[in-house]
Structures are given as C-alpha cells and as structure tokens.
Amino acid sequence: MTSHSTDDLLLQLHNAALSDMHTSRPKKLVRALAYQAEDLGPEAEAFATEDALRRALERALSTDQLVEVWRRKLTDWDFATDPAWSRSPERTEARRSDIYGLLGISEETRKLLDSLVPVAKVEAPVVITDEFTPWYTPQSQQGRPWYWPSYRSHLERKGWGAEAVAGLDVATDAVVERLADPTHPAAYQSKGLVVGYVQSGKTANFTGVIAKAVDAGYRLVIVLGGTLNMLRAQTQRRLDMELVGRENILRGASEYESDYANDPAWNQGRFVSFGSLPSTRGGFDIVRLTTRDDDYKSLLQGITALEFEKQEPALPLHDARNLHRSMARLMVVKKNKSVLTKLVKDLRKIKTPLAEIPVLIIDDESDEASVNTTNLAKPDAERTAINQKISELLRMLPRAQYVGYTATPFANVFIDPSDAQDIFPKDFIVSLPRPEGYMGARDFHDLDSAIPPEERTFANSNELAHVRNITVAADEDAGDDVCLQQAMDMFVLTAAMKLYREAEGGYGERYFQHHTMLIHESVRTEVHRELLGKVTRMWWNAGYMGPSGRERLRELFDTDIAPVSAARADGLAVPPSFDALARHVGPAVTRIGGDDNPIIVVNGDKDIETGEADFDRRPIWKILIGGQKLARGFTVEGLTVSYFRRRAGNASTLMQMGRWFGFREGYRDLVRVFLGRSESMGAKEIDLYSAFEAICLDEENFRAELRQYATLVDGRPQVTPAQVPPLVSQHLPWLKPTSPNKMYNARLVELRSPGHWQEPTAYPTKAADLRHNTGLWLPVLDALSTEVMSLGYRFTGDATRDGGVHRFDALVGSLPAQDALCLFREVRWGAPSQFAPHLAYLEEISGASSCDLDDWLIVAPQHTKRGQRLTLGHSERTFAWFGRDRRRGPLFGAISEPKHRAVPLRIAGALADSGDPATESLVVPRRGVIVVYPVIEAKHRTDIAEDGRMAPDKIVMAFSFVAPSAARGSDSRVLRFTTVDRSREGQPIIDAR
Incomplete structure (x- = not known):
C-alpha cells in the first residue's frame, strides 16, 4: 500500500471515529477506531491502533489534514462549557489531561498531540444563538479542505501565534456551523451578526469564514466591502493576497499581467501560492469576478463567468456530487445602488437555477448603508436603496447566508425581527473576544481604576499616558494652533523614536514601514482646504532642523515621551536623553517631508487631494487630513498621533472615527491622541473624551450582557437574537447608541440579576x-x-x-x-416598563417561601x-x-x-x-x-x-x-421575555419562555 493511500486510510479512520464523538464525551480511541475499521475492510484494521497514529504524528506538519481533524475535535473539547465529563476549567492543561484520559492514549501520543495542537488559552467568542442543527463536523470536511488549511498556514507564516490561530479557528467555526448545510436538499437562509472591535481584525475573521465556507461547499461569495472605493479595494487585496492566491489571480496569464504587478507584496512573494491551480492539485479554484481596481461590472460576453458547471447535469448544483467538483466565485462589491443593480440583473440571466446555488454574503461594516432607515409602517414607504438591493439578493437566492460584520452593532440589533426581508441577525450574534495586543477604547481611559485621580501617573493611568487635550483658548484659532503644533511635534518626535528603535534594536529584524498622523476635524472639503493651508504653513515654519524646533522637541521628549516610555516601553529601546535621539530627528523630518509633500488630503476632492493613501504599494510617513473616507473601515497604517475634533450625534458614528484603535506592535507607548474637550453643541457642552468613555462603557456593558446570557440552560439558549435589543445601554444623554429610528420585537418581563x-x-x-x-x-x-x-x-x-x-x-x-x-412596589416611574422586569425578580426572591x-x-x-x-x-x-x-x-x-x-x-x-x-x-x-x-x-x-x-x-x-449573589430564583435562567408579533397586533402577547 502506498504512503498516500496509507495517509488517506488513516485520515478516514480518525475522521469517522472522532465524528462519532461529536456530541458526546471523549471515548476510548482504539475501540472507536476498531469499530470504524469494521466498515472499511481488512486493510483498515492494521491502522486502527495508537501506534499507527503516533507514527503519523511524528512526521506530520501542523497543517496536515489528520492534524486538522484532531485540532478541531480537541479544540471543541477544550472549549466545552461545563461538560458532564470534566470538572476542569475550559482551555487548561487539566482539561486536556481529562480528554486524554478518556481517550485512553499514552503519554508519548499526548506529547505529540500537544506539540501539534497546543491548548488554546485564548478567550472564546460569545454566541447568542437560536437553536440550530449541527452539520459542520469533520465528516463535512470530506469534500475539499483546501483554503482554510492554506489560510491557516499563511497566518502562521505572518507570525500569528498558535493561540491566536486557535482562537480564530474557534471563532470562525462559531459562524460557519450556524450557516445552513450547503448540501441539504431543503433551502434555509441563515442571518447572523459578528461583533468585533474597531480596527481589531474583523477582516481576518471573515476571511477565515469564507475559507471554511467554500471548503464546505459554498460556491458564490459576495463581500459587500463598504461604501467607498478605497475600502472595497483594500478588502479585495486582502482576500486576494491571503485567500485567493497567485494562481487563481493569474489563471494562466503572466506575472506582469496581474492587477498587482506594481504591488511590492506581489513582487516579494507575499501573496499565497499553491504551486499551480488548486484544481490540478486535488482542490478547487476560486474565480474572481472583481479585481483590486475594478468593482463588479455587467459581464460583457454573456454571463458565462457566473455559470456554474455541473458534473452530473441531472442533479442540482447543491448535491455533493456536483458541489465539490465546481469552482467557487468571489466578488468584492461596493455598497452602491448601481453596482448592486448590475449584479442582480446578471444573476437573473444565468441558466443555473438560483435556488440551487449555496451563497455566502459577507457584509463588512453592516451597520452602514445596509440597514433600512425607512419606517415601513408608514403608507407607501419604500426601503432605502442599498437595503432594498440586499433584500432583493436575499429573496432571489434562497440558499444565501447573510453574515454582517461590525464593531458598532446597535443599528443591526434594533432592526424589527418581524421584517423577513431585512437583515436582522435572527439566527446568531457572535461577539468576538478582544485580540491580544489590541489597543481599544479601554486603553485610553481609566474606566475602573481604583487609584484616586491625584495619585495617577504615566504608569498607572491610560489617560495620562496616551491622551492630550485640545483646549480652546479665548482666541480659539490661537489655542488650536498651539495644540496642533504640539501634535505635529509629537509626530516628528515619535518618528525619530521609531528610527532609534530600528537602529538600536528591541524590535527584532523588522522595520516601521508606515508612520502616520491623522487630523480629523470635519467631513467638509472646504475645512480640509483650510487645514491643508494651515498645516502646510506650520510644517515649513516649525524649524525642526533649527534651534527653536529642536528646543520644542527636547522639552516634549523630557516631559512626555521619556517618562511615558520609561513606564510603558515594555523592553523596547528608549534613548537615555534627547541628545541620544537627536541624530534621528533629521532623517525623520526627511522621511516625512523630503519630497516637499508632508501632507496627504484624503477626501475625494481632486482639486486638493495631495497624494494617495495607498499603504499597500509604498511606505507612507505622512500627515493625513481627511473626513468620511478615513472615518470607517479603512485602516490607517502606522497611525501614531491623532488630532481629533470631529463631532457626532450617535455612538456608532463616533466610535468608528476612533482610527487610533488597532494593533501598535513596537510603538504602543508612543501612541498619542489629541482630543477636543468641552466644546459647545447647541446649548450643551460636549467633551469628546467623555463621549468615547461613555461609548466604551456602553460597549462593554453590552458585551458583558451577551456573555451572561450566552450560557445554555437545559441545552437551550436563554435568549435568542430577537431578544437582545433591551440589553443596549446609553451613558450620555446626547450620544444615542445609533440612529433611533428602528424598533425591536422583544419585551423584557423578568431580569434576574443576582450579584x-x-x-x-x-x-x-x-x-x-x-x-x-x-x-x-x-x-x-x-x-x-x-x-x-x-x-x-x-x-x-x-x-x-x-x-x-x-x-x-x-x-x-x-x-x-x-x-x-x-x-419597590410603590415607587412610581416615568417609564414603568423599565423597572417591571426587575420588580418581577424582586417579587420572586422576596416571597415568604423564598x-x-x-x-x-x-x-x-x-x-x-x-x-x-x-x-x-x-x-x-x-x-x-x-x-x-x-x-x-x-x-x-x-x-x-x-x-x-x-x-x-x-x-x-x-x-x-x-x-x-x-x-x-x-x-x-x-x-x-x-x-x-x-x-x-x-x-x-x-x-x-x-x-x-x-x-x-x-x-x-x-x-x-445589588441582590444577593445566591438569589438565583427557582431556576438558572437569567431573563424571561415576551415577544410582540406585529402581524397579530391587538391579539394576546406571546410568552417566549
């Protein structure tokens, strides 16, 4: 028997044995293998041993299919919540030991598995779900597991740690397993929402979801990549580079004919490569219907590119015998009415019945443009344009699965769940954990610090370390200029710090490709025009190469950079004095303004745009001035200094403007945010720092509520996605969670809150x-x-x-x-429904029999x-x-x-x-x-x-x-709801217990 057939047989055995344990405790492995071998014939019996597994693991790579099967199963058991078969905490060495004990495997095999599949210590995603039928098991991977193993390997080559990759594996499983089985005879349309953090790697998650979904059989993937060309192009490039790969991009063309021929990453070999087309190597191809530079266009020669081939014409496309032998199609389209109209029109023309095509729709920034903002209860009301086109896609594609991605979920959860044509996440909401190394709103605030304000230092206060006030003087322009000059000085000083670290070490072999400052004051182009003139004058008058400029930098280093970095550099190189840093100031200024163009305006106005913020094609050390184009989704690489005075009336919009959130490896201690304080808004005074703090509290409360209610009770969800909206809070009166023109379908009856x-x-x-x-x-x-x-x-x-x-x-x-x-019973309320769920709980725990x-x-x-x-x-x-x-x-x-x-x-x-x-x-x-x-x-x-x-x-x-922590009532359920069915107005309320 050949080595290849041996590996196939071993894989088949372990696939089947572990699949049988999908919904149960770990069982004796050798016995499970022997049972499966009976069905596979005499040849299989020789491999139904632990020795055969051990020999395979000794020569295996971490991305081998056998290891993938074990990784999936071990991770399932590692992350299981309070299983009957283990008292050990999840994601611990003790839990893994319990698993191995139940499997009955030797110490030698345990060490091999641990080296290939280490215990993931990362936080698990929080999932609010409706009940669903599990289908995404090792057995479902018998089609063509190709793109997920490739993507996983790519992330490992990029430097992702084992825990980060394991965390992504678990988080993407939580999404894919709640989609419909693409091979099931009956069509089902699942809709879900994935909630990440601003600038936190949501693209990595949906890339992994796409990889697993196409491996499982989804054959048309539509990514709605924001409302701007630059964001759509950024998403397209990321998917092409990390998922699609060189061979699928070229499809026989020469290297120089690629739309990435002038992209440094393409020429440096950083795009995924399979060696040849996946279809020639036992996989399947992905056909791109959009490119980096071209959004979806009506197909010129008929619509052949959208036609799906069938190996068995008499069977539907979703039959496994057709599905796993068909190419996948991928398009990244802008949320634009004309673009989506072209797509809808072409789909109506293809010969393949639309009801047979398993489709995955990924909606990036799903709270922007996608949500219907029209009150359909009004006569003659029509959906807003983008929402109407998304609804049309969902109606014409019965097997389409919709997954929205956002960091600001409130608009999505406020959609009326009874509106079947809308994008309410009726099937699941997945809240992703905060990634390792991420800087978010919490890292710029002292939300729960027990340290009195007067005792806070650069070491123990995030605000003191990273946030600087934009104070408005009596002469507003003069006060603003002083703060803006200080921000620009900080930008030059942190640039010199990065060059110092490159020269002195403490950052490994890498260098800082990008270094940026963002000035964000308004969305209006006339303001950008004025700012460009002001910042240009200030730059050339700053005197960075002369004594006045150097003296300002010296003072800023001594009073700000040096003490903050001394407390927070975490082992990175810090100069002992400004004199040790001074030799890097000149090169820093040259990198920024040596081409006589230190500023890039990014606002779509060709008259004043001074360059392209294309971080993929060249290093950028610049000051960026922008508005809406830089306010959502688009990643500003190397962002170190932010100067922010933009106002917004709701939390979703303001949070998305927090471009300073993200990963800042090697310069976390250098990040500075200059924020407007105590500005007027009509008759009110607003404070942007307080606004971001309030948003952070709202967001953390929401995530904590989801986490509390995600625990199953008697195997069933405590809450469904339709019952999530009442969990949204608001900490500032003028800063609403999102546009307040959506209703929801749940009414809270009882809220149990022990402790x-x-x-x-x-x-x-x-x-x-x-x-x-x-x-x-x-x-x-x-x-x-x-x-x-x-x-x-x-x-x-x-x-x-x-x-x-x-x-x-x-x-x-x-x-x-x-x-x-x-x-409690006698207290009067302005809105009694708010306290009623609490009162129901207090009645229960205060009763004579309690x-x-x-x-x-x-x-x-x-x-x-x-x-x-x-x-x-x-x-x-x-x-x-x-x-x-x-x-x-x-x-x-x-x-x-x-x-x-x-x-x-x-x-x-x-x-x-x-x-x-x-x-x-x-x-x-x-x-x-x-x-x-x-x-x-x-x-x-x-x-x-x-x-x-x-x-x-x-x-x-x-x-x-605060009720006693032990006052849990008659069962462990936290919430009790009723739901309102708008199609039965006036009839009795339906109890959703």
Whole structure:
C-alpha cells in the first residue's frame, strides 16, 4: 500500500471515529477506531491502533489534514462549557489531561498531540444563538479542505501565534456551523451578526469564514466591502493576497499581467501560492469576478463567468456530487445602488437555477448603508436603496447566508425581527473576544481604576499616558494652533523614536514601514482646504532642523515621551536623553517631508487631494487630513498621533472615527491622541473624551450582557437574537447608541440579576409622582445611622488593572425584605416598563417561601467635603445630594459613581473579601444592598434654600441595588421575555419562555 493511500486510510479512520464523538464525551480511541475499521475492510484494521497514529504524528506538519481533524475535535473539547465529563476549567492543561484520559492514549501520543495542537488559552467568542442543527463536523470536511488549511498556514507564516490561530479557528467555526448545510436538499437562509472591535481584525475573521465556507461547499461569495472605493479595494487585496492566491489571480496569464504587478507584496512573494491551480492539485479554484481596481461590472460576453458547471447535469448544483467538483466565485462589491443593480440583473440571466446555488454574503461594516432607515409602517414607504438591493439578493437566492460584520452593532440589533426581508441577525450574534495586543477604547481611559485621580501617573493611568487635550483658548484659532503644533511635534518626535528603535534594536529584524498622523476635524472639503493651508504653513515654519524646533522637541521628549516610555516601553529601546535621539530627528523630518509633500488630503476632492493613501504599494510617513473616507473601515497604517475634533450625534458614528484603535506592535507607548474637550453643541457642552468613555462603557456593558446570557440552560439558549435589543445601554444623554429610528420585537418581563449592579433610570417627571417617591424614602433615610462610616474595597492588581482602594463615606441602615418589597412596589416611574422586569425578580426572591433574601442594607453615600447637602426627613438631618440630568424623556444617564459599586457588590457576595474591616462587618448571608441617591436636576439646583430645604416635588429619589449573589430564583435562567408579533397586533402577547 502506498504512503498516500496509507495517509488517506488513516485520515478516514480518525475522521469517522472522532465524528462519532461529536456530541458526546471523549471515548476510548482504539475501540472507536476498531469499530470504524469494521466498515472499511481488512486493510483498515492494521491502522486502527495508537501506534499507527503516533507514527503519523511524528512526521506530520501542523497543517496536515489528520492534524486538522484532531485540532478541531480537541479544540471543541477544550472549549466545552461545563461538560458532564470534566470538572476542569475550559482551555487548561487539566482539561486536556481529562480528554486524554478518556481517550485512553499514552503519554508519548499526548506529547505529540500537544506539540501539534497546543491548548488554546485564548478567550472564546460569545454566541447568542437560536437553536440550530449541527452539520459542520469533520465528516463535512470530506469534500475539499483546501483554503482554510492554506489560510491557516499563511497566518502562521505572518507570525500569528498558535493561540491566536486557535482562537480564530474557534471563532470562525462559531459562524460557519450556524450557516445552513450547503448540501441539504431543503433551502434555509441563515442571518447572523459578528461583533468585533474597531480596527481589531474583523477582516481576518471573515476571511477565515469564507475559507471554511467554500471548503464546505459554498460556491458564490459576495463581500459587500463598504461604501467607498478605497475600502472595497483594500478588502479585495486582502482576500486576494491571503485567500485567493497567485494562481487563481493569474489563471494562466503572466506575472506582469496581474492587477498587482506594481504591488511590492506581489513582487516579494507575499501573496499565497499553491504551486499551480488548486484544481490540478486535488482542490478547487476560486474565480474572481472583481479585481483590486475594478468593482463588479455587467459581464460583457454573456454571463458565462457566473455559470456554474455541473458534473452530473441531472442533479442540482447543491448535491455533493456536483458541489465539490465546481469552482467557487468571489466578488468584492461596493455598497452602491448601481453596482448592486448590475449584479442582480446578471444573476437573473444565468441558466443555473438560483435556488440551487449555496451563497455566502459577507457584509463588512453592516451597520452602514445596509440597514433600512425607512419606517415601513408608514403608507407607501419604500426601503432605502442599498437595503432594498440586499433584500432583493436575499429573496432571489434562497440558499444565501447573510453574515454582517461590525464593531458598532446597535443599528443591526434594533432592526424589527418581524421584517423577513431585512437583515436582522435572527439566527446568531457572535461577539468576538478582544485580540491580544489590541489597543481599544479601554486603553485610553481609566474606566475602573481604583487609584484616586491625584495619585495617577504615566504608569498607572491610560489617560495620562496616551491622551492630550485640545483646549480652546479665548482666541480659539490661537489655542488650536498651539495644540496642533504640539501634535505635529509629537509626530516628528515619535518618528525619530521609531528610527532609534530600528537602529538600536528591541524590535527584532523588522522595520516601521508606515508612520502616520491623522487630523480629523470635519467631513467638509472646504475645512480640509483650510487645514491643508494651515498645516502646510506650520510644517515649513516649525524649524525642526533649527534651534527653536529642536528646543520644542527636547522639552516634549523630557516631559512626555521619556517618562511615558520609561513606564510603558515594555523592553523596547528608549534613548537615555534627547541628545541620544537627536541624530534621528533629521532623517525623520526627511522621511516625512523630503519630497516637499508632508501632507496627504484624503477626501475625494481632486482639486486638493495631495497624494494617495495607498499603504499597500509604498511606505507612507505622512500627515493625513481627511473626513468620511478615513472615518470607517479603512485602516490607517502606522497611525501614531491623532488630532481629533470631529463631532457626532450617535455612538456608532463616533466610535468608528476612533482610527487610533488597532494593533501598535513596537510603538504602543508612543501612541498619542489629541482630543477636543468641552466644546459647545447647541446649548450643551460636549467633551469628546467623555463621549468615547461613555461609548466604551456602553460597549462593554453590552458585551458583558451577551456573555451572561450566552450560557445554555437545559441545552437551550436563554435568549435568542430577537431578544437582545433591551440589553443596549446609553451613558450620555446626547450620544444615542445609533440612529433611533428602528424598533425591536422583544419585551423584557423578568431580569434576574443576582450579584449584579442594577441601576434604574426612568424616574418620573410629574410633580405629584416625585413628591410621592420622596415621601416613600423619607422614613428609610430617617432610620439610617447618625454616624458616617468609611467603607472601602481593596482591589488586587493584575496584568490589566493596578491595585488600589475604592473608598467613600456613607450612612447605613437595614430594611427587612418584605418592607423593601412594599417600597419597590410603590415607587412610581416615568417609564414603568423599565423597572417591571426587575420588580418581577424582586417579587420572586422576596416571597415568604423564598430562602434567597433576608434583608437589604441601605447605603446613602456622603460627600467627603461639606456642601451639596439637603435637609430631609422628620429629623431634619442633612444628606448629600447628587447633580444628574436626564438624557431624553424620563431617562437619566448613569447615576451612580464607580467608586460606590465595589462595596455593595462585596456585601451582596459578588466579590471576595474587601480587606476593609468596616465593610466586612456589614457582610451577612442573604443580604442585598440598596444605594440611595437624592438627585437634583440642573433646572432646580438654584431652588435649594440656604438651610438645605427643598420642595419634595423637585427631588428625584434615585437608587441602585445589588441582590444577593445566591438569589438565583427557582431556576438558572437569567431573563424571561415576551415577544410582540406585529402581524397579530391587538391579539394576546406571546410568552417566549
């Protein structure tokens, strides 16, 4: 028997044996192999041994098909959540040991498998899913597993670590397995959403999804690559380079006829190569229907390029006997009405029945342009143009699977789920983990730092290290010029730092190909024209080669670069003084402006565009001025200094403008963001730094909610994608999550929150209701201690957060569970539906038959300094009040202060020992905590009398609460919903339990 047939037989045996374990615990391997060998004949029996596996593994590469089969299965078991067959945590050596023990394999085989398939320690994606039928198993890979192994190898050659590749493998599986089986006789259209981070590698994920999908049988892939030519071209090149490969691009043409003939990466051999066309090597080809420079065009010679060949004409294309012998087609198209119209028109002409074609539609930046913004409930309403064309594609392609990708998901989850023609992710939402080495919003803010502001340093404060204020002086232009000059100086100084690191080491063999600064103030071209003139004058007057410029750089180095890099360089080279760096300043200035063109304007206006921001074809060390073209999706390579004053009215838009998010290998400590502070917006004052902080909180809350509800209960999802929208929060009144013109189909009935901070915000506006609520709380306040307690919680530092203490003063008291429930029932609300799900849960845990809750600790935080005091209650004691304002309607933004949260969470049993005797003295089993905040809105703050008295109808008695961490109710379900079926308006609500 030949070596090739031996490998095939061994692969077939292990494929079958491991596939039989798809939904079960690991089983004795040799017994499973022997069972499968009975069906494969006498030749197979000789290979149904552990020795045969061990010999194969000793000579195997990490990308061999046998290793792929084992990688998939071991990763499944490594990532399994609370399996019955292992008590070890997922993705640990202990879990892997349990697996090997159940398989019954020797220590030698274990070491071989560990070396080829190391335990992935990366975070798993969070998946909110509807129920689905598993089909993507090792057996489904018997077609032509070609492009995923190739892509995996390419990533490893690029320097991706084993854990990063394993994480991508798991994350892409989570998507592909929820698509429909392309070979199934019945057509099903799955729709899903993948949520990443801004500039975090979403393209790598959907490239992997495409690779696995075409291997599994999807034969037409349509990538909607944004609304701009430059973004579409960037996506096309990435797919061509890393997935499609040289041979599929050339298809027999010479190297010089390629659309990448002038691309350095093409000439350096960095495009994937298979040696010859995949179809000649046992694989299948990918035919490109778009190129880097050309979007989809109506096909000139008929529509032959879209015709799918059938080896068995009597069978449908989706039959495995046809599907796995057919070429795949790939197109990257702009989200443009005319382009999509051409595609729809051509698809209608082809002879292959559209109902037979397994299609994958990848929608990059799916919250932009794709979402319908027309209220279809209005008479004669029509869908917006791009949404209409996407809907048309989905209607005419019954086997089309739609997967949207975005970092700002709120527009997508607010789509009405009952609109069957829209792109609501009815089947799944996958939240990708934060990648290793990524710099995101959290890395520029001190969201949960326990360190008091006055004790923060470059080492322990992200804001101090990376963020610089654009302060507006009395002469706004003069103040702006000072800040802009400092940003430009920082750009030159960090360029010199990069050259120093290239020369001195600490960055390996690599060099910094790109170094950029982004100025983003407006989308208007006339502003860009003015900026170009201003920045050009400032550059040539900066005097970087003379004494005045050098003195500014020296001061900036001594006060900023040196101390920040000393704390955060993480082993990278840092000059001991400016004098040691000075020799690199001249070369840095020359790289940036040596061609007399230090600035590139990227805005589509040919009159003022000064160059092309094509990072693929040449190194770019430039200042970029841009607007919308640089605000979404497009990657600005080497971005080190950002100067940002652009305003936006919703979180999705503003977050996408955070081009400084991304991977900054070798210069993370040099990244600086200059942000506008306290600018006016109509009658309001806005602060861009606070806006990004609020977005980050909204995003992290949303991801945390998804993570909490992703756990299955009795094998079924707690929530489906249709029930996700109520989980979206908003922290700033003027910064809405997304355009607020979409409805959703779920109504929250009960929200169980054991050990979680909950903060209702829909307080009433009517004077009678406010007076009523104040009256409810006065007896509770009267019963509080007269002595102020100092309460604290000590956090232990780790790799992601410095240690420190959250401490505050408070008056405390207790309230029996039944008394508190009576109060909860009586509180009046401006939007009762917001608190109703909480009340249902509080009713359940406070019942006479419940053993979950005994009492509530009442905590009234007090300001450290005297002031902001209200005289309340019959005893006429004074209490601290808090200034807060409503965001819209009856809703406030965040009311509590972060430093107040850790102590209540500890007392409720959600955190470990506080390290604070006063706090620990309040810890009692089955105790919850209520934190009371008397709130005064801005319009009433002048009404407070000198003695602290105020009319009770001008006080908002706000509160937050933490239920005991053990108060989980009668089962482990977190949410209970009802759903509204818009096709049955007026009929009873459907219970979705």
